[in-house]
Amino acid sequence: MLTNNLLPIAVSIGEPAGVGADVLLLACKKAHQGVIDPLPFFIVVADPEHLRERAKLLSINIPIIEVSLHEVSSHKAKNDYSVKVIPLGYSFEALPGKPNFSDNVGVIESIDKCITLAWEREVCGIVTLPINKKTLYDFGFCYSGHTEYLAHLARKWTEENKKLQAVMMLVNSKLRTVPVTIHLPLQLIIHHLNTQLIVEICTITTQSLITQFGISSPRLAISGLNPHAGENGLMGKEDRMIISPAVEALKLKGIKAFGPFPSDTMFHEEARRNYDVAICMYHDQAMIPVKTLAFHQTVNVTLGLPFIRTSPDHGTAFDLAGTGKANPLSFISALHMVASMKAQEDRVDKVDQI
Incomplete structure (x- = not known):
């Protein structure tokens, strides 16, 4: 194992027909040119020839170097801005913007190796780059997203993680949001939403904000589900019967939770000063405000796992793949987020050992 100060970040390449390779290469180019701060040390699990072809298409002259894990530390010392690749056992066939069904073997292999x-x-x-869920579903992938798949593998590996609950948090410099339910149709949300789930999600979020984000006493603003947070039952009883009891239970646990609040009044600048994270009841309730405020800098962070995972908060963008127009800022932010979270974890561990 590499020493702690040399541990790299592993990057899963994602859908080869999408912009994953583009944002990675463009980020390295910007760092090499000094346009942005140096990137945290990372390796990518990918098909090196696919990266070379994409770099050529984008006119990015950065070496693509194949490495094994035990070679990584020597490459870091050179600080040569090359892309270090742990090769897959599969060669991608997709062209930019044109997914190839058989490439799903390599996509899943990249995720599995990183994990x-x-x-x-x-x-x-x-850091996981975007996947194409449609082709993965057709291939037999039975998880609604990265978050659910990572949680499944973590539960599978050890008995102590059998009840693991993965939590999605969207982060940028202006806002953090957490959806309690994630990839569900609206008509199913009410059937999945319950007081215990809200309490569990909020508890995990609070612990992660303390240990990985350095917030000593996190404040949680809990959104309502219905318009006007139900308006005392006139617009739905879920806010009063499910969400309010969760808020009270969290307060009994010593967690600074408030709400439920109407979601249409939670996200303006003045309101955001009063909390550290907004707990939302469903996917778009969390996604829309955070992406509106800082789309290109938003990072998807998975809390509750036995390892740190982040992802750019955008999709495969097939129409931009290979054009050089993809924005790498979310990927850059995702790399820095891993480094920051790891550094905070190490600080907490040192304090605990004193």
Whole structure:
């Protein structure tokens, strides 16, 4: 295992027909040119020839170097801005913007290898580039997203993680949001939403904000589900019967939770000063405000896992793949987020050991 100060971040390449390779290469180019601060040390699990072809298409002259894990630390010392690649056992066939069904083998292999590296503490965390869920579903992938798949693998590996609950948090410099329910149709949300789930999600979020984000006493603003947070039952009883009891239960646990609040009044600048994270009841309630405020800098963070995972908060953007027009800022932010979270975890560990 590499020493702690040399642990890289592992990057899963995602859908090869999308902008994953683009944002990675463009980020390295910007760092090499000095346009942005140096990137945290990372390796990518990918098909190196696919990256070379994409770099050529984008006119990015950065070396693509194949490495094994034990070679990574020597490459870091050179600070040569090359892309270090742990090769897949599969060669991608997709062209930019044109997914190839058989490439799903390599997509899943890249995710699995990154997770294994994180599980074995060979890397300090992982960044997952966007996947194409439609082709993965057709391939037999039965998880609604990265978050659910990562949680499944973590539960699978050890008995102590059997009840693990993964939590999605969207983060940028202006706002943090957490959806209690994630990839569900609106008509199913009421059937999945319950007081215990809200309490569990909020408890995990609070602990992560303390240990990974350095917020000593997090404040949680809990949104309502219905318009006007139900308006005392006139517009739905869920806010009064499910969400309010969760808020009271959280207060009994010593967590600073407030609400439920009407979601249409939670996200203006003055309101955001009063909390550290907004807990939302469903996907778009969390996604819309955070992406509106800072779309290109927003990072998807998975809390509750036994390793750090972040992701750019955008999709495959097939129409931009290979054009050089993809914006790498969310990927850059995702890399820095892993490094920041790891550094905070290390500080907490040192304090606990004193």
